[in-house]
């Protein structure tokens with residue numbers, strides 16, 4: 001059985017884990033010393049060799065992304081850290097930043113050295129005020145200790161709280177002071193990103209994984225995980241479980257194993273459906289308990305690893321209600337730039353509301369799938385695609401439950417016994 005393997009989360013249980021003192025006590029800022037003594041290209045090669053893949057959802061190889069930054073171009077280069085974290089169910093960057101903000105700052109110093117950047121911007125979701133305060137304090141402490149300001153500056157930018165601003169190009173527009181809407185690519189950020197300069201955009205967890213790789217080497221990182229998904233990662237377990245929270249394990253662990261290690265589904269209940277990577281990834285059911293939770297394993301089973309946000313729903317949950325709630329979120333967060341997403345998500349909500357209330361007909365299910373087909377792959381960015389995932393997958397696995405709403409003239413679930421879906425919003 002795969003075991004939990006705390007690397008990023010190794011000292012989270014210590015009361016002062018977020019302080020500079022505690023970080024240094026555990027060897028903090030030794031990795032950046034080591035990296036700064038290395039040739040920047042050697043740092044990029046090390047990260048490439050480690051097999052680290054972006055933890056923001058798409059799993060793009062981090063070292064390869066850094067390698068795309070043109071060299072000798074006499075332009076400023078930028079590192080942008082994506083700390084927007086707004087996907088329903090995704091809650092790993094927030095605890096990471098609360099427990100250990102210095103590991104991100106150290107990762108920024110190393111990444112800036114590798115891509116020859118002098119400035120790193122951390123774009124953080126504005127609603128998480130406690131995290132903003134914590135990261136601000138850590139940055140101030142790093143400046144006071146002379147860790148920052150000697151070649152690398154870090155700026156914390158507070159977003160207004162829009163899911164779309166997690167999409168990397170919308171994030172760049174927002175950072176520049178414009179309304180956050182995705183940009184047409186190419187050019188990609190590596191060529192023309194922030195202020196039209198070569199820019200790397202990486203997730204908090206991706207950059208925070210770098211110091212340990214520099215300290216322990218690529219082989220150490222390669223030794224954990226599966227063939228193409230290396231290292232450890234933070235799985236966020238939420239919903240109808242005994243112990244929700246972060247569980248750091250090598251990539252490839254299964255949900256069955258995580259549930260066994262964490263206390264399982266709440267007593268007296270059984271798993272009905274779950275998301276492997278947040279609400280924009282197709283649902284799984286109890287048939288998928290043994291799917292390896294790595295990029296390839298989840299894709300082969302018809303979903304996506306995404307942000308590894310494991311939202312667990314037991315048999316008391318109405319799947320139609322849960323999917324409606326998620327769809328309302330995507331409709332609300334659609335930035336309006338493209339028609340398929342702006343109009344499509346609005347119509348998805350109208351039809352789902354009717355279906356949930358038992359007002360539609362079976363033909364509405366076909367209409368819903370047709371709408372999804374017109375959004376998927378036709379939207380300007382992946383927000384639209386993500387909005388269709390819970391709908392198409394829930395109809396695939398729970399068509400009978402949709403029909404039951406129609407024959408019952410409303411939701412067949414007992415509203416008292418059912419805990420339904422709370423806390424879905426950003």
Ligand SMILES: Cc1cc2nc3c(=O)[nH]c(=O)nc-3n(C[C@H](O)[C@H](O)[C@H](O)COP(=O)(O)O)c2cc1C
Pocket residue numbers: 053054055056057058059060062082083084085086087163164165166167168169201202203204206207381382383
């Ligand atoms: C609608 C939308 C929201 C996103 N939100 C986030 C987010 O909050 N955090 C994040 O790191 N990536 C988010 N992404 C993915 C980013 O566009 C980008 O792929 C990621 O920041 C790259 O970092 P990585 O290579 O380290 O994973 C989002 C993408 C989309 C389409």
